[in-house]
Amino acid sequence: xxxxxxxxxxxxxxxxxxxxxxxxxxxxxxxxxxxxxxxxxxxxxxxxxxxxxxxxxxxxxxxxxxxxxxxxxxxxxxxxxxxxxxxxxxxxxxxxxxxxxxxxxxxxxxxxxxxxxxxxxxxxxxxxxxxxxxxxxxxxxx
Amino acid sequence: xxxxxxxxxxxxxxxxxxxxxxxxxxxxxxxxxxxxxxxxxxxxxxxxxxxxxxxxxxxxxxxxxxxxxxxxxxxxxxxxxxxxxxxxxxxxxxxxxxxxxxxxxxxxxxxxxxxxxxxxxxxxxxxxxxxxxxxxxxxxxxxxxxxxxxxxxxxxxxxxxxxxxxxxxxxxxxxxxxxxxxxxxxxxxxxxxxxxxxxxxxxxxxxxxxxxxxxxxxxxxxxxxxxxxxxxxxxxxxxxxxxxxxxxxxxxxxxxxxxxxxxxxxxxxxxxxxxxxxxxxxxxxxxxxxxxxxxxxxxxxxxxxxxxxxxxxxxxxxxxxxxxxxxxxxxxxxxxxxxxxxxxxxxxxxxxxxxxxxxxxxxxxxxxxxxxxxxxxxxxxxxxxx
Ligand code: FES
Numbered sequence: 001x002x003x004x005x006x007x008x009x010x011x012x013x014x015x016x017x018x019x020x021x022x023x024x025x026x027x028x029x030x031x032x033x034x035x036x037x038x039x040x041x042x043x044x045x046x047x048x049x050x051x052x053x054x055x056x057x058x059x060x061x062x063x064x065x066x067x068x069x070x071x072x073x074x075x076x077x078x079x080x081x082x083x084x085x086x087x088x089x090x091x092x093x094x095x096x097x098x099x100x101x102x103x104x105x106x107x108x109x110x111x112x113x114x115x116x117x118x119x120x121x122x123x124x125x126x127x128x129x130x131x132x133x134x135x136x137x138x139x140x141x142x
Numbered sequence: 143x144x145x146x147x148x149x150x151x152x153x154x155x156x157x158x159x160x161x162x163x164x165x166x167x168x169x170x171x172x173x174x175x176x177x178x179x180x181x182x183x184x185x186x187x188x189x190x191x192x193x194x195x196x197x198x199x200x201x202x203x204x205x206x207x208x209x210x211x212x213x214x215x216x217x218x219x220x221x222x223x224x225x226x227x228x229x230x231x232x233x234x235x236x237x238x239x240x241x242x243x244x245x246x247x248x249x250x251x252x253x254x255x256x257x258x259x260x261x262x263x264x265x266x267x268x269x270x271x272x273x274x275x276x277x278x279x280x281x282x283x284x285x286x287x288x289x290x291x292x293x294x295x296x297x298x299x300x301x302x303x304x305x306x307x308x309x310x311x312x313x314x315x316x317x318x319x320x321x322x323x324x325x326x327x328x329x330x331x332x333x334x335x336x337x338x339x340x341x342x343x344x345x346x347x348x349x350x351x352x353x354x355x356x357x358x359x360x361x362x363x364x365x366x367x368x369x370x371x372x373x374x375x376x377x378x379x380x381x382x383x384x385x386x387x388x389x390x391x392x393x394x395x396x397x398x399x400x401x402x403x404x405x406x407x408x409x410x411x412x413x414x415x416x417x418x419x420x421x422x423x424x425x426x427x428x429x430x431x432x433x434x435x436x437x438x439x440x441x442x443x444x445x446x447x448x449x450x451x452x453x454x455x456x457x458x459x460x461x462x463x464x465x466x467x468x469x470x471x472x473x474x475x476x477x478x479x480x481x482x483x484x485x486x487x488x489x490x491x492x493x494x495x496x497x498x499x500x501x502x503x504x505x506x507x508x509x510x511x512x513x514x515x516x517x518x519x520x521x522x523x524x525x526x527x528x
Contacts, residue, residue: 026453033519046522051483053443053465053472055522077521079445079465123465 018114021084028083030090032059032073039073045133048126054078056086058130060093062138067097074130081116081123088112089127098135104128144457144502148339149284149316149434149493154382155341161385162343165378173375174366183377190384194348197387198314198333199324206349206370207380211315211336212236213360214349215278217371218311218332219244221358222276228268229278230259230290231478234313237278238474251279256426257288257479265298268308274356275308281317281333285462285475285491286425287434289321296329309355315339315347319390320399320431331355337383340390346379395496403494404432410492410503411435417511420518420525424476424489433494436462438476438485441525442517447490447510450517455509462489484523 017025032039041059048055056078061071072090076082089109093101109124110116116124145153169186171179188202195202208214211234219227219240227245229237232253241248249267251259259279268277277299282289292312299308311332314323319340325333332355336347351357357370364372389395407427414421420440439447444463451457463486464470472486480486492506518525 022453025449028520031520033516050487050523053463053470053483053487057522075520075522077441077443077523079443079463080449082443083446083520 016117017080017084018116020088020112020114021081021116024084024087024113025080028087030072030074030087030094032075036075041071041073043134043138045130045135045137047130047133048078050077054082054123054126056082056126056130058086058090058127058134060131060134060138062098064142067099069093069096069098069101074127078126079120079123081120082126084113085109085116085124086127086130089124089131093131098138101131102135104131144455144505146492146494146498146502146506147458147460148495149287149491150460151338151344152341152495153497154343155386155389157389158337158342158382158385162378162382165381169377169381173377174364183375186384187375187377187380190380190387193384193387193391194335197318197323197391198335198350199326200333200350201353204325204350204352206351206367207375208347208349208371209345209373209376210338210347211313211334212347214334214336214347215313216240217349217358217360218276218278218334220360221356222274222309223358226272226275227278228264228276230280232257232283232286232288232475233278233280234284234315235474237280237313241278253478255479256429257283257286257475258426258429259290259295261291261294261298264295268298268302269304271302271304271307273307275304276311277308278311278313280313280315281323282314282321282431283475284316285434285473286436286479287316287430287493288426289317289429289431292328292330316431316434319386319395320433322394322396325350325352337379337386340386340395342386343379343382346376346383348383398496399432403496403498406498406500406503407433407435407492407494409500410506411437413503413507414510417507418514420514422485424479424485433498435492435494436476437490437492438488439490439514440484440488440518441521441523442488442514443521444487444489446517447488447513450513451506451509454513455505457506457509460491460493462491463487 042062043060046057057075059073106125169183171183173183191202215236223244228249231250309331313334318335333350338344424436444461448461462473476486
């Protein structure tokens with residue numbers, strides 16, 4: 001007996017990334033265009049290396065009294081997921097206290113973006129590391 | 143869509159598609175079988191073999207069908223197992239990886255900033271070579287388009303006392319159809335070619351083996367190809383390859399590449415250099431295939447450039463960037479020519495086809511300058527004014 005195959009093949013997704021990644025890649029939030037001196041920040045963290053193909057800089061404005069991140073700007077030399085991840089992280093971190101911001105992990109960034117392909121997960125780690133470095137730098141000085 | 147990734151794979155040529163449909167519908171027999179359908183399929187394969195042989199001026203008996211360029215390359219290297227192998231530092235991984243595994247010693251021939259091999263190095267190090275030494279230098283490089291001086295390599299070998307010990311192989315996967323190839327004039331022992339860079343199907347290639355040159359089959363277990371390559375004949379793909387080969391020979395595609403594609407490629411190069419700050423060519427225009435242009439954009443990362451071009455302009459290109467945090471390595475070709483990871487990570491390869499039009503170049507120039515400007519603007523790296 002032959003069984004007829006009725007399932008229609010799914011049209012493959014035109015892009016490996018989620019819509020959310022696409023959105024943040026095409027319209028990144030909170031990036032700093034041009035000279036970093038343009039943004040007067042209270043804390044700065046840089047991670048990665050252009051030789052390795054990625055580098056990320058996080059800059060934070062912090063309200064001393066409440067220990068809250070009031071503004072975030074970033075710059076990056078990196079891939080599409082790196083751009084989208086940093087953009088997403090900047091949204092997530094804004095308005096949080098430093099302790100709360102430290103708790104945002106790479107998985108949370110990836111989830112916020114509707115998932116990242118496996119080999120792109122480290123891109124979200126990168127953004128998080130830069131944020132952590134910025135907060136640590138700040139705490140060393142204050 | 144503006145497809146500028148022909149060196150990765152090219153859209154199927156109508157005559158190849160027709161030949162494949164014909165093979166699929168009308169030649170269903172196993173070409174090794176002695177019954178009528180088998181015999182008919184066999185004839186179809188032999189016709190394709192003749193067409194391919196003609197394109198490179200070989201004899202049909204010197205052509206062995208393989209599953210593609212990578213298998214052909216692996217087969218040559220495997221033939222020289224436990225021998226000394228000389229190969230350029232910018233060969234395809236399907237040469238370099240097996241050579242690292244099988245060779246008694248792999249001597250990598252260094253290249254200059256254009257990707258041209260160092261002939262002096264070769265002259266010096268090829269002296270006193272042992273019996274059965276392989277020298278493998280690609281006809282043209284896949285990332286840069288650089289054409290290697292195979293004729294000069296051959297003269298160097300011929301002038302040596304030990305010249306009979308040295309066999310010359312060239313990987314012509316990128317060069318086929320783009321420049322005229324004559325294996326007799328080049329006087330080489332082996333040549334690799336594949337169908338899918340010139341409008342044929344993927345999954346089919348050839349190894350040319352000059353009569354009398356050493357040969358060891360890589361795939362055993364069948365009498366196909368006179369025992370030189372076991373495995374049921376891929377009649378459909380072979381018919382497709384035969385059709386593109388015939389097309390290339392009758393239309394002299396290399397002339398069209400020269401007269402029509404090269405000017406477009408050069409125009410794109412000049413527009414980029416003129417309009418985009420921090421751009422630098424990795425391809426030596428006058429020493430390269432007519433259809434490849436590799437450019438680096440300071441402070442802008444290749445994969446991002448590639449995806450912005452794709453999403454904003456439906457422009458399809460490739461990049462030599464691969465991030466180390468993701469276990470990737472930047473292009474070994476650009477590392478060999480420029481020794482600068484940043485240049486490699488910022489590189490984009492445009493590869494044009496016979497159908498590329500001036501309006502495609504205009505479309506690139508409509509999107510690219512802004513993409514680069516924005517990426518440079520948000521980059522952690524500063525673009526120096528030059
Ligand atoms: S930062 Fe490494 S691939 Fe994205």
